[in-house]
Amino acid sequence: MRLIRVKRETKIEKRFTPKMGELLTKVTYIRKHVFSIPIKTIHKYRETYYGKIKDCKSCELAK
Known part of the structure; x- marks a missing residue:
């Protein structure tokens, strides 16, 4: 049994970039x-x- 594990999970979120506006990614x-x-x-x-x-630092979460 593993005590420490690294997992990868993908979700669809709303993001906002100044050039494109709001987008789902x-x-x-x-x-x-x-x-x-x-x-x-x-x-x-x-x-x-x-x-x-x-990287996700280039865009913020949409409000």
């Missing part, structure tokens, strides 16, 4: 879990409309 979270309880988000990134991978 797939955001992938890489999280560290201890006993199946999420402890820390290690990294998160998103896939663009054209299939490129970008």
Whole structure:
């Protein structure tokens, strides 16, 4: 039985960029879990409309 596990999860979220406005995009979270309880988000990134991978720091959450 593993005590510490790293899991990858993809969600669809609303994001906002100044150039494009509001958009729906797939955001992938890489999280560290201890006993199946999420402890820390290690990294998160998103896939663009054209299939490129970008860091989520370039856009904010939509209000």
